[in-house]
Amino acid sequence: MYKRQGIIGSAINRANPHITWKRNDADGYKDRFDRVKSALKETHFSQDRTQSKRSKVDDQGSKFKKQSANQEMKLQSKTAAVTGLIPYGKLVKAKHMEDLKVELIFRGVPEEEVPVSITERKELLKTLEGERMVMEGMNHDDAFALKTFKKQSRAPFNLVD
Numbered sequence: 001m002y003k004r005q006g007i008i009g010s011a012i013n014r015a016n017p018h019i020t021w022k023r024n025d026a027d028g029y030k031d032r033f034d035r036v037k038s039a040l041k042e043t044h045f046s047q048d049r050t051q052s053k054r055s056k057v058d059d060q061g062s063k064f065k066k067q068s069a070n071q072e073m074k075l076q077s078k079t080a081a082v083t084g085l086i087p088y089g090k091l092v093k094a095k096h097m098e099d100l101k102v103e104l105i106f107r108g109v110p111e112e113e114v115p116v117s118i119t120e121r122k123e124l125l126k127t128l129e130g131e132r133m134v135m136e137g138m139n140h141d142d143a144f145a146l147k148t149f150k151k152q153s154r155a156p157f158n159l160v161d
Contacts, residue, residue, distance in 0.1 A: 085148035093118045099155035106153035
């Protein structure tokens with residue numbers, strides 16, 4: 001209660017000199033008051049600021065700063081599960097030796113010529129897959145740089161435990 005009375009008293013004390021100045025028209029008070037009041041009503045100041053901002057945006061709108069590394073667009077890579085491709089790096093000797101053999105035989109490698117080690121089987125499969133991709137129209141360097149292959153046979157290639 002006392003706080004409210006103090007605020008009201010302070011407002012009255014600040015307003016009283018303005019009332020007397022307005023009545024006596026001291027130093028052209030009424031003219032100055034009317035000029036400020038009309039300027040605020042017409043939103044004169046706001047319009048000037050807004051117009052200057054608009055013209056600045058129009059002038060500089062076509063130019064922009066280079067984006068930082070975090071803001072630049074990055075290529076999205078799809079996972080093997082989404083694309084249906086199988087990554088060479090996920091193939092392990094314990095699970096995929098027979099699958100690789102079936103895939104190589106299906107691609108035309110005679111059973112006697114199928115390599116013994118998993119590394120050699122993967123390398124042969126990479127070569128065959130690169131040739132297949134070149135036949136489909138892919139660039140030679142891109143085709144042989146792929147780290148995944150499309151399964152052609154009915155080998156399961158179960159990558160999930």
